[in-house]
Amino acid sequence: MEDAPSSPPPTWATDPLGTIHARIRSAVQARSGDVSHAGAPVLGTLTTDLPPTASLPPLTPTTPVGSLIRLTGMVQDVADPDWWYTRYGPHPGRTTWGLEEVDADTHAELEAETASGGGAGALAQRVGVRFVTPPGLTPWARAAGGGGVLMGAVAVAPAAAAAATAAAPAAATAAAGDPRGGKRKLGDDNAMDEDTPLAAMAGAPEKRPRDGAGGGDGVADGASPPPPLHFPGEELDDPEAAATLGLNLPVAADAATGGMSVLVKVYGADEDGGTPRLHTLQTVVGVVAAGAAGGPPVVHALRVEAAEVGDIHPALPTDVAAAADATSTAADAAAGRAAVVAHLAAALGGDTVAATYLATCLASRVCMRATDSTLPAVLGKLSVNLVLPQEGGGVSYDGIADAVAAVVPRLVRLVADIPHLNAAPWFAVKDYGVNRLRAGPLQTAPGCVLAIDATGLTAGTLNATGVRNVKALAQVASAATVPVVFDYYEAAVDADSPLLVVTRGGKALFSTDAVVHVRPNRGGGRAGDSAALVDLPAARRALALAAVGDGALEISNDLSALVTRTFVEARAAAAEAARSRVERGGGATAAAQTVDGDTLGRWLGLARCLARFRGVRELNPELWEEALRLDRECP
Numbered sequence: 001m002e003d004a005p006s007s008p009p010p011t012w013a014t015d016p017l018g019t020i021h022a023r024i025r026s027a028v029q030a031r032s033g034d035v036s037h038a039g040a041p042v043l044g045t046l047t048t049d050l051p052p053t054a055s056l057p058p059l060t061p062t063t064p065v066g067s068l069i070r071l072t073g074m075v076q077d078v079a080d081p082d083w084w085y086t087r088y089g090p091h092p093g094r095t096t097w098g099l100e101e102v103d104a105d106t107h108a109e110l111e112a113e114t115a116s117g118g119g120a121g122a123l124a125q126r127v128g129v130r131f132v133t134p135p136g137l138t139p140w141a142r143a144a145g146g147g148g149v150l151m152g153a154v155a156v157a158p159a160a161a162a163a164a165t166a167a168a169p170a171a172a173t174a175a176a177g178d179p180r181g182g183k184r185k186l187g188d189d190n191a192m193d194e195d196t197p198l199a200a201m202a203g204a205p206e207k208r209p210r211d212g213a214g215g216g217d218g219v220a221d222g223a224s225p226p227p228p229l230h231f232p233g234e235e236l237d238d239p240e241a242a243a244t245l246g247l248n249l250p251v252a253a254d255a256a257t258g259g260m261s262v263l264v265k266v267y268g269a270d271e272d273g274g275t276p277r278l279h280t281l282q283t284v285v286g287v288v289a290a291g292a293a294g295g296p297p298v299v300h301a302l303r304v305e306a307a308e309v310g311d312i313h314p315a316l317p318t319d320v321a322a323a324a325d326a327t328s329t330a331a332d333a334a335a336g337r338a339a340v341v342a343h344l345a346a347a348l349g350g351d352t353v354a355a356t357y358l359a360t361c362l363a364s365r366v367c368m369r370a371t372d373s374t375l376p377a378v379l380g381k382l383s384v385n386l387v388l389p390q391e392g393g394g395v396s397y398d399g400i401a402d403a404v405a406a407v408v409p410r411l412v413r414l415v416a417d418i419p420h421l422n423a424a425p426w427f428a429v430k431d432y433g434v435n436r437l438r439a440g441p442l443q444t445a446p447g448c449v450l451a452i453d454a455t456g457l458t459a460g461t462l463n464a465t466g467v468r469n470v471k472a473l474a475q476v477a478s479a480a481t482v483p484v485v486f487d488y489y490e491a492a493v494d495a496d497s498p499l500l501v502v503t504r505g506g507k508a509l510f511s512t513d514a515v516v517h518v519r520p521n522r523g524g525g526r527a528g529d530s531a532a533l534v535d536l537p538a539a540r541r542a543l544a545l546a547a548v549g550d551g552a553l554e555i556s557n558d559l560s561a562l563v564t565r566t567f568v569e570a571r572a573a574a575a576e577a578a579r580s581r582v583e584r585g586g587g588a589t590a591a592a593q594t595v596d597g598d599t600l601g602r603w604l605g606l607a608r609c610l611a612r613f614r615g616v617r618e619l620n621p622e623l624w625e626e627a628l629r630l631d632r633e634c635p
Helices: 016-030 040-046 104-116 139-143 159-166 252-256 320-327 330-347 352-363 397-405 418-423 464-479 536-546 557-583 597-614 621-633
Strands: 068-085 123-132 261-267 281-289 298-306 368-371 376-379 384-388 411-415 428-431 436-438 449-453 481-485 490-494 499-504 514-517
Touching (some): 016 281, 068 436, 261 281, 352 384, 352 397, 352 514, 352 621, 397 449, 397 499, 418 464, 464 481, 464 499, 557 597, 557 621, 597 621
Parallel strands (some): 261 298, 384 514, 411 449, 428 481
Antiparallel strands (some): 068 123, 123 261, 368 376, 428 436, 481 490
16 A cells, blocks of 8 residues: 655745744754753754745735735834743644644643743743834835835835735645634733733634644645734724824824834844844844734744845835946936935025035934943934024925925924923833833834924923923934833933924024024025926935945045144134124124034034935045035024
């Protein structure tokens, strides 16, 4: 009698969950029972043959549970670790990787094994990380697919992934469970979801083979595949604060335009140097699991890595460097930058000086942080306060913000008047009732522009919340960090978000790197609608390419001498002007102190940001003179 043909082994394409389970079992077996480190350390060696990230379908509202997917999003919250079993049961054992629940029999077996000490060495940690749609996707970026980022109910797969999405396997793998309702949550599972307990998923298979035969982790024979994921809007505990405060999405407007939240379980944090940091953009390759009823979907990560700018900017191809080398010329790049300035000047009454400052702000990125014994030094940022004329002059915050939104992929608009500042925290606050960070609108991903409308700020009283919000804005402007508040301490988290503050008639409540008084028609720019005059795709590409790279600026010995000479001459001129005023009876003055170390730092900082916008890596006399000219225009 012939032996029955054996089932083919699982693969990433047919059964990703079964594949990782089989590999964990083999790794444990190869260690001859030594499982003291059988958790995270073995995972990195088991996933080296994962398909290329770009070839995988993105997570969408119709992605079936059990699919191997990719997603790119912003880290909004990181939970305390929970536990999973690298192996349990008879040798070679089974594993709970990728499972949120187990059936009652398995739960009892796990408890008994742990109580006897047999499973103590098989426990490992995983961390729940809350990923959200990068805040503030602008309309053109959303229409272009958002660069492949999480898009929620209106997700649009980038063209490069369309074929992969169409060819994605239809196999679906449900979480292990007992259809009689005896499911139990694994371990001390992180409390990020305690407000919405995990529920049994409709259509789950009756039961998995307990010995892992035939892969052991696919849908049971004859079972219906699970239904596609559904992404309902998450309810806030405090509906009255929905405009500025929520559990997940930092910007409430994102919920209305398809923003979404995903809980990603990250394994092997002790192996790869830690969990993803707050507010960073990360790309995840993982397996979709059944999420809580009414809650976010869950993805168990096989690979987590920092997102590349080409992966998240819809104006750029994935291979940014190759595309720039192959298709960009100096003339094309210069034309793109000119388009940026012309477009912004149209919204600024034709003021090309203010438009150049604004374009430089949009292109700025933190390139280095250094901390001495007193104050942190941040290089590469340029926060700008645009002061509009008191009488208006046809220039408005809305017009400026709309112009910026037309050329950047992410923009968060915030109204900074007394009622809005007093309403709710703009920074993330730990809510110990649900053990989660309540999102705040200052939680933004790197490169997202923060546009603050302070044109309506009038006399009034700030409450405690309002005062802390102003301090948080000042922190973003001066240190490029944002507070995250806990009961007994406050953490400063990196915030590499270009900051634009628009006021009318006077300066903002806090200091910025540059204060620019908008003067319509200064510099010969054209006011009005720029759509017919400017190549917007070229402008978007120019700003996107400006953000690529480390922002390093080389200064030759000759240029260093020129900088020193300029500073010495300016300081001497200021001192002479002060003495002249005293001699004319003008009295004592501190004018000589207006050219000091802070002045030199301001010049160099502006020159560095201009160099990034201009695509220059070495300071030259022309760039230095442009920085000085711009500074003179905005005393």
